[in-house]
Amino acid sequence: MNNFIFKRLNVKEFYEAETKKLVENGHEFHLRLERTGYVIHTCNPQAIKEILLKGDKFPKYDYNTSNNEDGSFFHEFVGFENVLMTNGSTWKKHRMIVNPAFKTALPSRLFGDCTRDLFKLWDNEYANEPFDSDIHNITERLTLQIIGKAAFDFDFNAILDEKSIWKQTYDGINKAASDPLFILFPILEEKFLWLFPKRQQSFKLLNEWKKMLLSIIEKKREAIQNNVDHGVEEAEKDLLTLMIESEHRGEGALSNEELLSDLIIFFIAGHDTTAFALSAAIYYLAKHPDIQEKARQEAISVLCPNGEVDEDIFPTTEDTKHFVYINQIMKETLRINGSVLFLLSPRLVTQDVNLSGVFIPKGSQINVNIHEVHHNPNVWHDPETFDPDRWASNGEAEQLAGKGMAWVPFSNGNRQCIGMNFSLLEQRVILGSLLRKYEWTLPEDSIHQDYMVNKFNLIPKPIDLKIRFKRRY
Ligand code: HEM
16 A cells, blocks of 8 residues: 555556456455555445445444544544535435535536636637647636535636636645645644644645635525525526525524535535546547547537537537437546545444455445456456447446446445536536537657556546647637
8 A cells, every 4th residue: 555655656557566466366355554444445346236235334434433633634624524424313414405405506507607718718828729738737627616616606716817816725725635644644733733834834724715615604694594596597506505595495404614514525525526537538538539539429419400510509408418428438437547546435344244255344444446346357348448338228337237336436325426417417518518629639748648647546636647639610
């Protein structure tokens, strides 16, 4: 496990150095030492199904009671009392309020508006000339802008102004939260913070950001209390508004601090994940021009049924329902290079169990290794090959149904990602719009020629990924 810290291996190198051989030889359970202790990782689809569907037997590792991390940056950032990290009645209380909000919020117009801003940025910078884009910087800005507006109607101005103050603040916080030194040794900041002035600065930044968020929550409550209605249609309302409205319908209640913690989780869980999924899809389309062209023809046929026009058209939710092939590309991207390598919280084994013939004693911690099951050659045929046709009707993916859970980029069961449909719609709108307006390739000198080189992290990040774009109209 120390390989990624000390040798700085990328995701593929790490997988090859640590577990690929084991997985190939059918060893689908192995131990890793992590911040919570020894954790069993599994890439066996039957075991994964059992773990994810029997949530009561395998609750999430509880950071509130299992580990005293009071005072760590991580704790201050995510708060622990939120929909992602709690279990039992506390989790239900959060999920009751959050669920209806995510059922309603499918803001395809917002996704289109943010894509329009991106096109404006590129048109201003490059006019009709081909250009190289640091694509992950772009998808991060796009998804940050989207989650700010979608979560609580906050304008980061992240697309048109890369240096916008709140974007810089959020980037600083994010960087501090993923500092491996403090992730592995939280005691350093809990007990010896005075030794780390830069870390103290990060805490200050975090407090300012949280204060800003809290004041938005208070104002929003007041506006809803006073029936201030801006006439926004339901699907385009921000999540905070929908959550407070759900309280007003008597579906539960959360304090301002609890709402804040959930909003922060939407950022952590929803921004980098979707940015990575988009960057990866764009990368695979660059690597496979034939697949890109087929996807483009689908986007054109759905968005311009009466023939191509030289103007931007942003897909509606209804349009995206006809993106069959684009959907296959997104699914295959999430398989071969998913946004989450393994579950954020390991699960606790509450009684002795037998998982696919392997005895796991009560008290163990177990995690679903998403990356490994998606690359498991005993499950997927030729797993290192990008092939959207696996997802065609009667294709390989359909034939795997009934053999456990082999595709779990969003997890599954009652703790499945609550933002899944939101993120998938976001990706469809952005990819569909991009495909019509641009063609793109991978520059010849790219370090990603052989495979997508990603920094090893729970949510990976492409290293220096440039894509060459050319406008079509
Ligand atoms: C490609 C995009 C995304 C991927 C791959 C993804 C993946 C995941 C995964 C694997 C989990 C399970 C974590 C665990 O059990 O430890 C999860 C949970 C969660 N995700 Fe996502 N996610 C994505 C986008 C989003 C978005 C856009 C949001 C919100 C705006 C979001 C909000 C959440 C929340 C709140 C949970 C916790 C649900 C619960 O435990 O009840 N995610 N996500």
